[in-house]
Amino acid sequence: MRDAKGHLLIVDDNKVNRLLMCRSVEILGHRASTAENGKVAMQMLSEQSFDMMLLDIEMPEMDGFEVLEALKADSNLRDLPVIVTSSVEGLDNIVRCIELGAEDYIPKPVNKTLLNARVSSSLEKKRLYDEQKDLLRRFATDEVAQDLREQGFAIGGRRISATVLFCDIRDFTALSEDMAPEDTIDLLNTYYTLMFEAVTSHGGIVSLMVGDGLMALFGAPQPLDNSAQCAVSAAQEMQSMVAGLNEERAALEQPELKIGVGIATGEVVAGYAGTDARATYTCIGKTVNLAARLEAHTKVVDHAILIDHATWTQMSDHQACQPVSSVQFKGFSETLNVFGL
Amino acid sequence: MTQPLIDASVLDELSEAMGQDFAAELIATFLNEGPVMLAQLKEAATAEDADAYRRAAHSIKSNAQIFGATALANQARDMELGTLEDAELAVGSLETTYDQTAQALKVALDA
Numbered sequence: 047m048r049d050a051k052g053h054l055l056i057v058d059d060n061k062v063n064r065l066l067m068c069r070s071v072e073i074l075g076h077r078a079s080t081a082e083n084g085k086v087a088m089q090m091l092s093e094q095s096f097d098m099m100l101l102d103i104e105m106p107e108m109d110g111f112e113v114l115e116a117l118k119a120d121s122n123l124r125d126l127p128v129i130v131t132s133s134v135e136g137l138d139n140i141v142r143c144i145e146l147g148a149e150d151y152i153p154k155p156v157n158k159t160l161l162n163a164r165v166s167s168s169l170e171k172k173r174l175y176d177e178q179k180d181l182l183r184r185f186a187t188d189e190v191a192q193d194l195r196e197q198g199f200a201i202g203g204r205r206i207s208a209t210v211l212f213c214d215i216r217d218f219t220a221l222s223e224d225m226a227p228e229d230t231i232d233l234l235n236t237y238y239t240l241m242f243e244a245v246t247s248h249g250g251i252v253s254l255m256v257g258d259g260l261m262a263l264f265g266a267p268q269p270l271d272n273s274a275q276c277a278v279s280a281a282q283e284m285q286s287m288v289a290g291l292n293e294e295r296a297a298l299e300q301p302e303l304k305i306g307v308g309i310a311t312g313e314v315v316a317g318y319a320g321t322d323a324r325a326t327y328t329c330i331g332k333t334v335n336l337a338a339r340l341e342a343h344t345k346v347v348d349h350a351i352l353i354d355h356a357t358w359t360q361m362s363d364h365q366a367c368q369p370v371s372s373v374q375f376k377g378f379s380e381t382l383n384v385f386g387l
Numbered sequence: 388m389t390q391p392l393i394d395a396s397v398l399d400e401l402s403e404a405m406g407q408d409f410a411a412e413l414i415a416t417f418l419n420e421g422p423v424m425l426a427q428l429k430e431a432a433t434a435e436d437a438d439a440y441r442r443a444a445h446s447i448k449s450n451a452q453i454f455g456a457t458a459l460a461n462q463a464r465d466m467e468l469g470t471l472e473d474a475e476l477a478v479g480s481l482e483t484t485y486d487q488t489a490q491a492l493k494v495a496l497d498a
Contacts, residue, residue, distance in 0.1 A: 062417045062450045069405055069413075104445045133449040135468055155397075155453045158404050 052097030052169045053077045057087040057113065058131075059105040067100055067131065067156065074162050084108030088116055091123055098168050101148070103132040103139065114146035125175055127168035131156055193267035193327070208265035209273040209311040209357060210334050211250065212341035213241060213284060216304040218258040234258060237303070240287040248280040249273075253328050261337075263329055266316040274311045274353075274360035278387070281307040281351045304350075308340025311356040332378075339375040340384065347371075349386035358385045390458040392484075392491045397455025414492050417450055421485055424450075428466075428481070432474035440474065441467050447481070451488070459488045 054076050056067045068078045079096070081087035085108040087099070103110035110130060117123045130143045133154040140151050149171070150164050215221070215237065222230045238255065245252050245262040249270045254261035262280070265273030284307060292302050312333035318326070340352040347370050358367060367385040374381045402410040424447050431439035444466040451460035462484055466477050 060446045060450060061420050062413060062453065065413055065416055066405070066453060069409055073405070104442050106442065133445070133452060135464070154449050 050166075050169050050173055051075045051077070052165075052172070053079070053095075054165070055087060055090060055096040055099045056080045057082075057084065057099060057105070057110070058102040059083050060102070063102065063154070070156060070158060070161055071100070071165065073158075074165065076165065084110065084113040084116075087113060091126070096126065097172050098127040098129065098149075098165070100131050101128050103130060103134045103143065111142065111146060114143060114148055118147050125172070125179075127172050129164055129168060204315070204317060205313055206266055206269075206316050207273070207312065208263055208314050208316060208329065208333070209277040209309060210314065210329060210337040211245070211262040211264065211277045211281060212259065212308045212337045213262070213281070213305055214257075214259035214341065216306055216345060221301060221303075236291065237288075240291065241284055244280045244283040244287055248276040248283070250276060250280055251327075253326070259341075261329075261334075263314075263316070266314065266329060267327065272360055272362075274309070274357040275362055277309045277311075278351075278353065278357065278361055281309060282387070285350055306341050306344030307351045308337045308342070308344060308353075309351070309357050310334075310336035310340060310354040311360060312336075312354075335377055336375065336382075339378075343373060343375075343384070347384075347386065351387040353385050353387065355383040355385075358383075390461060392456065392458050392488050393495065394455030394457050395495075397453075398495055401453065401455075411496055414454065414496055417454065418489055418492065420450070421447075421489060425478075425482060425485060429478050432471065432478050435471055437471055440471060447485075454488075454492060456488045456492070459484050 054071050056064060056071070056078055058064045058067060058080070059082050064080045064082070068080060071078045079090065081090055083105045087101075088108070090096075101110045101113060108116075110132065114128065117126060117128065124147075127149040128147070130140070130148045130151045131154055132139075132151075134140070143151055149168050152160055152164055222233075225233070237258065238260070241260055241262075242252055245260075248264070249268075250262045250264040251266075252260055253263050262277070264270055264277040264280070270276050284305060288303055288305050295302065310333045312331075314329040314331040314333045316327070316329045318328075336354055340354060344350065344352050349370065352370065353361075353367070358364070361367065366387055370384045370386045372381045372383050398410070401413070405413070424443055428440065428443035428447070431437075431443055444463045448460050448463035448467055451457075451463060459481070462477075462481050466474075466481065469477070
């Protein structure tokens with residue numbers, strides 16, 4: 047959309063300047079609020095959101111340089127476009143503003159045509175950036191989005207200790223054969239909504255969705271105090287959410303859903319895998335394989351949740367766990383202790 | 388060397404771009420704020436507060452530029468870039484220029 051209108055924050059200690067800037071942006075069709083120094087501006091920014099800022103440099107209490115520094119240090123405000131409008135003397139001051147992250151500089155008295163062009167381009171940049179953030183949130187979960195914003199994107203991984211959770215609906219293929227396609231998608235959407243809620247409310251991220259199966263990570267990319275306990279709690283919540291869903295389904299005379307969950311804790315290689323054009327945040331390693339094997343094994347031993355030894359040792363409450371006969375999984379040389387919940 | 392008190396073309400442009408009523412309101416605001424800014428400048432000079440002195444001079448300069456008050460703007464700019472030395476003299480001279488500028492702006496307002 048061209049010529050989008052925005053809400054601008056005008057920061058200037060001088061009343062004549064404030065009036066003039068306000069009028070100038072209002073003539074251009076934007077909305078304006080004013081602050082008489084940097085301190086007031088930061089306060090206003092903490093209370094409401096703005097699309098961009100027109101900032102004076104010379105101000106008492108908190109000057110423009112300090113405002114730019116404060117914005118840069120705040121991950122929520124770092125992306126707010128700032129145009130410095132000042133009659134400050136000296137090229138070095140202007141350079142300093144740009145280095146501190148100002149989008150642009152317009153000398154005072156402000157030329158109206160120049161102002162219009164700069165404001166429009168800054169608002170457009172802000173809009174694109176917001177759109178990007180939105181897409182990132184939709185496709186990458188908050189934690190990965192935050193990691194990307196803070197660390198930037200780079201193909202490659204690092205070794206970290208994390209907990210991996212696999213979950214799927216038992217016999218979903220057979221179940222869906224008797225359903226209309228739209229009902230299948232509808233059921234999957236409900237299921238995913240519940241599973242995402244269980245995962246994210248315990249600090250995990252959903253890294254993969256394939257059909258009715260999902261893989262979740264706890265402790266990556268953001269570290270967690272006790273990733274194993276978080277994953278176990280998430281699995282328990284998944285079970286109780288599915289139980290709730292089954293009550294509704296029973297009332298509609300629909301067949302019961304059963305999910306299996308496998309959890310393993312240990313070292314994984316986590317990072318962005320793929321190509322520069324198309325990549326996903328994921329984990330690989332023995333721990334991931336083990337979690338997948340455990341999930342598959344839930345059918346064999348008829349347990350809803352199976353966890354490995356490393357997860358079990360980190361759990362705060364061992365009461366609910368019972369050892370299942372140790373298993374030798376394909377791809378693993380030793381027999382492993384497995385616990386059911 | 389005498390500089391023009393008011394560059395009429397700047398003032399005309401302001402009226403045209405912002406509307407005559409708004410330009411008049413802006414001038415009235417400046418005439419209200421002017422004595423306050425001058426007082427701040429004087430106070431800073433007396434207290435030998437270089438920062439406040441520079442800031443007050445900067446404000447007067449930036450406002451004077453809006454109205455095309457060339458002489459006032461240039462004088463204030465010199466003070467902004469200068470030192471506190473001879474500040475008293477400079478403040479006195481700026482006050483005189485301000486008074487003349489204010490008169491000229493009032494005339495322009497009534498025109």
